[in-house]
Amino acid sequence: MFDVGFWELTLIMVVALMVIGPDKLPGLARTAGLWIGKAQAMVRSVKADIDRELSAGELKKSLANGDADTPDLFAEINEIAEQAKCNFHMDASGQVQTPQDTTTSTT
Secondary structure, three states: OOOOOHHHHHHHHHHHHHHHOOOOHHHHHHHHHHHHHHHHHHHHHHHHHHHHHHHHHHHHHHHHHHHHHHHHHHHHHHHHHHHHHHHOEEOOOOOEEOHHHHHHOOO
């Protein structure tokens, strides 16, 4: 963004030292560092919010595209449930028995 090299920073520091003075320069540098840190944290927060909104938008879009497949999915789930019901039987005591248990328990 800014093309500031070593010599430009040195010139800025020398001018700041002459204008502000050596006694107030450390406090000013500390305050400037705090403000820059707050600005960077705010930028990170905004970026995270934007990324979160974009991913939520993509999820909504994929769900909207996937709604056409939803009835097929429900039909497939119902078919699997019916197959599972056929594979298991309840005995008189209410316990579930598999087909192997029903063939061996006929005494």
